[in-house]
Amino acid sequence: MSASDPSRSGFVVTNVRLFDGEKTVDRADVVVEGERITTVVPRPDAALRYHSDRYAVVDGTGATLMPGLIDSHTHPTGDALALAILFGVTTEMDMFTVPERLGNQRTLAAERNDVADIRSASTGATVLGGHPSMLIGLSFREQFPVIEGPADAARFVRDRVAEGADFIKLLIDDGTAMGHPSPTLSEEAARVVVTEAHAHGLLAVAHATSVQNTLTAVRAGVDGLVHVFMDRPPSEEVVRAVKEAGVFVIPTLVTMGSMAGELTGRAFADDVRARQFIPEPWHQNLCTCWQLGSPSSLENAMLATRALHRAGVTIVAGTDAADVGVLGTAHGVSLHQELALLVDCGLTPAEALTAATASAATSFRLPDRGYIAPGRQADLLMVDGDPTVNITDSLSIRAVWRRGQRLHRVPAP
Incomplete structure (x- = not known):
């Protein structure tokens, strides 16, 4: 370089x-x-x-x-940070990992400029059997700490702070959006997590993919929502609640579309400007989507994004790109697809670019980037x-x- x-x-x-x-x-x-x-x-x-x-x-x-792009919702492993920067993504916000993996990624980003930089929540706050344990398996409790109730929620946050988390993530997901009911954080426990995060000067952001879970997260006092809801079209109530709470929203439309079984990244995977830089396993990943029988829809997610944007809610760009096997996305190139989807939701092209630069940096308190x-x-x-x-x-x-x-x-x- x-x-x-x-x-x-x-x-x-x-x-x-x-x-x-x-x-x-x-x-x-x-x-x-x-x-x-x-x-x-x-x-x-x-x-x-x-x-x-x-x-x-x-x-x-x-x-x-333009400023280097910021993907505000990822889960980098392996070659992810190297793949991201090939497509102009110079910073990734990691939304769930373990300290050992995070340490390796941080060392890589600190020592080299041919990989994207990283900020991380470390391990997200969830309950036993809650999201994302169904995606990882029965050994979840051995791999990741969980919250059993409000009494140990503050301790959970302190442990993440000790690990060097840059912000705290909560998972408030009762399975409604995917049609597979699961336990989730109570509003009381979520409020304790948020309060403790703020006491340590950290942002608290929430995974919530249904209207009801979104309302719970907003009542708990989170600073941002790292998905948009997709279980039903937006109501005036939920749009007003999100707006009045002053939170930012990362729609992750590429992942919402994949989870609904409706969208792949094939058009971007096969684009002549991108194809040569995408390793074959990632290309295959992009060209496939989940088939979960989800009752939710990409249309609901896009209608929600449009309504929130019209209401003046800050929209921030992110993809939820993770590892090969988490279908429908790849680091770097998927952010360009996300930008196009944001434009389809009514953002101007310049507003979509702001969502991946200035708004991302401002929302996550990154004062050294996001602007030229x-x-x-x-x-x-x-x-x-x-x-x-x-x-x-x-x-x-x-x-x-x-x-x-x-x-x-x-x-x-």
């Missing part, structure tokens, strides 16, 4: 269309020195380009430069075309940088 000639102190992207995370500038120059953005000039500035002894020049003509501005980390994505007009241009990747280092994109074997 290299961003520029190592004899130079940095590089400048010139004459590029700039999407800074919120706003678009038709032509700009952006200067990077070391790991940081140092200058943003909202018009081509010849003086910068002439300092060839100081800056390597990257011609941005015909391209759009002086002092921010140089996590950057440059694409041909204009994804603020045509969202699928986000996949026309010309260059990716993490911490100022340009990624050498190598096709999968």
Whole structure:
């Protein structure tokens, strides 16, 4: 990997269309020195380009430069972080893992710039037999700690804090959305988890996929919802409750569609801009979806996303990409499909991009990324075309940088 000639102190992207995370500038120059953005000039500035002894020049003509994308709902294992960055995803928010795996992923992200960065909830707060134990098996209790009731909920949070969790995740899911009833956290226990998380200065976010579970999570005081509900169309009551609570929502439409047995990622898996970078096991994973007999629907999830967006709820982009075998997604490329689905729900292309950049960074309190501005980390994505007009241009990747280092994109074997 290299961003520029190592004899130079940095590089400048010139004459590029700039999407800074919120706003678009038709032509700009952006200067990077070391790991940081140092200058943003909202018009081509010849003086910068002439300092060839100081800056390597990257011609941005015909391209759009934007912040590196943030996938705000993932479960990275194995090669996930390396796969993610190939598609311009420079940060992943890990929503459920174990300390050993998290430690390995954090070390990888700290030492290398050819993988995405990671923030994590460590292990999510659930009950014995609750989600996601049905996806993992009978040994769940031996693998993961569980909450038995309100009395040990605070201890659970303290243990996650000791593990270095960046935020706390609750799983409030009684199985309604999937048609398979299961035990779940009580509202009382959930409220204790949220209160303890806030006492430690951490966000509390909730997995909830039904209207009733969403209302429980909101009453418990969570800061964000990491899925949108899909068991029935949105009611005025639930939209109003989410809006008044001030929470952000990560719809994860690619996973909602897969869980409903209605959506795969085949169109993106086979796209000529993506196919060569997707290893075969991940390609097969993308081209398949779950067949669970779920009573829920992608239409309900999309109607909910549209209604929440219209109400002014902050929408944040995430995929729930996990491991091969968790069908319908792959790290990196699935976020581009999610952006297209958000546009289908009524977000403008620019709003969808904000959901994967500025809104994600703001929602998860990541002050060093998500925007292109002086002092921010140089996590950057440059694409041909204009994804603020045509969202699928986000996949026309010309260059990716993490911490100022340009990624050498190598096709999968």
